[in-house]
Amino acid sequence: MAEHIAAATPLGGHPKDYHAAKMGMWLFLFTEILLFGGLFLLYASYRHKFPQAFHAGGQTLDVFLGGLNTVVLITSSLSVALSITALRRGELTRCLWLLSFTIACAGAFMVNKTIEWMAKFHHGLIPGSEHMLGLPQGQSIFYGLYFAMTGLHGIHVIIGASVLAWVMLLIRQGKVTAEDYVVLENAGLYWHIVDLVWIYLFPLFYLIS
């Protein structure tokens, strides 16, 4: 362990500790879990208070698009996990292809999400609009939570894809390698959390109705 740290320390540089780097990432992920956890708590409370409105609201969401996005995100989680194995085995080209595929999946997810949101906008369901605020309270809250939670999740998809693109650059520059891959692992952890949140969002919004 000690010689591992010493070996990874360039002259005058900061010591780099594999375990500390990973633990730091997990600590950050806990704050993400609590961030979305708070929103899930709101969802649970209001669903309990307005069961009919949440039932009706859920039926207006497109299960096919939601299901498709579930498949896209789970597959992108696989490709990130595979890319870590590829990097550790020194298969750089395969690693970069897998990461490109992951970013393409993120793009596909956002296209689907845009189609979904546009359909809602066409029905006058625009966050903050008079129409949405004028709906019965339960429905207004359902769509408010839908936009807030899928919107915040969408922002995470964009950030995750950007981070992966940055790691691709580091791999090409030889700064992330088969021996020093914790940056890719941590970026992967972030991407999996994005997947994890969607695993709960999908049934709660699209299926329970």
Next chain:
Amino acid sequence: MTDTHEVPHSKDQGHALSYRFLTLVWLGLMCLTALTIGAARIDLGYLNVVAALGIASAKACLVIFFFMHLKYENRLLKGMVLTAFVILAIAIGLTFVDVGYRY
């Protein structure tokens, strides 16, 4: 598929999971996704919510333990993750008890 290829590494960083194993985990996740969509089409009353959350949690476990590599991490990290989820469960559980008996 060079499964025998050894990466020179200090052993406490764990082994790289094989392509084959990760693909099997993905297959499991796909089956559970199909299952949750199928289960939602049958009217089970309040059990629909239980089934949806149960299947989602099974999928979450697959992602956390294998894709996120937690199964192969040290006990400290496992304990930290467990603590975070227990705290979340307490926050949601207790608040829901309050909300549930208020109206």
